[in-house]
Amino acid sequence: MFKNVIVYRIAPQEGDALLKLEAGLDKARFAPCGASQERSAGWVEPRGEAHAPLVESIGGQWIMKFMVEAKVVPGTVVRRKLEERIAQIEKETGRKPGRKESKELKEDVLLQLLPMAFTRQGATPVWVDPEAGWLVVGSSAQARADEVVTALVDALPGVTVVPLYTQQSAQSAMSDWLISQDPPEGFSIDRECELKASDDSKAVVRYARHPLDIEEIKGHIEQGKLPTRLALTWQDRVSFVLTEGMLIKKITFLEGVFEGGTQKEDGFDADAAISTGELGQLVPDLLEALGGEMPPGGMPAPAAAQGAAPVAAVTSADLASSEKTSAPTDDDAPF
Incomplete structure (x- = not known):
């Protein structure tokens, strides 16, 4: 259910919040792209x-699913049709269209091609723990997570969503763990990591399926290369890759965790219960391993190196005075 996640803080939900959320999502229910529509997004039945x-x-x-559908029109086809249009205008009028007219012609070409285009869909699972105050977006792309957060805030007026910040940056902690080979209690270091230089060289060293308890890695860190991702296992139950921005990627539930769960008639319920149950324990342990969560109102220093990606808090009031998030490029989706 969750392969990559970005975790946020959301105010604990009480009373009839579930009914309000259902009603709010229904107003933004997903509908497939129309004939001349390039992209559509909304909520579907999880x-x-x-x-x-x-x-x-x-x-x-609470489990939800956000769906995005996009029409796929190859750029080469658009360019070829545009060149044909321009050539025809030059032949008929003896002039070459200017930049503004060419842009309008390109938009017209795209509009004519959209009804014939194939569509691709990508779904993003979303999980809210209303009591603990977690919002988990099943994506590794910040742009997609931003779009989902905005859609959720729009559906549940008055809710506030903020990114997680920790006392110690994930990058600093990963450096300490690699140098000392002493990961926090409950965690073990696996056989994958990436180190990147912070100077102008931007040199990158990657290890895959390789022991990480070697002097070579310590040497890279001492020379100024810092870890941008590190493979870890938690309690011999969940393996994952932690990134410098505290994204949790490549989540794999290990043997025995789902034993018999997906064979039941209510497989969806079993999968959801086990996934949220395991991640609901992993995330607090990971936060503790990073020195604990930054207190409300606390500011990380430097912001770009701490915890989750430094995006501003989002509230329903913000939506009234700003445009909706533009279409993202998501490495989780097939487009």
């Missing part, structure tokens, strides 16, 4: 069954 709830509450955990 269980995959038509007319099912848009928010599934499983063991007190």
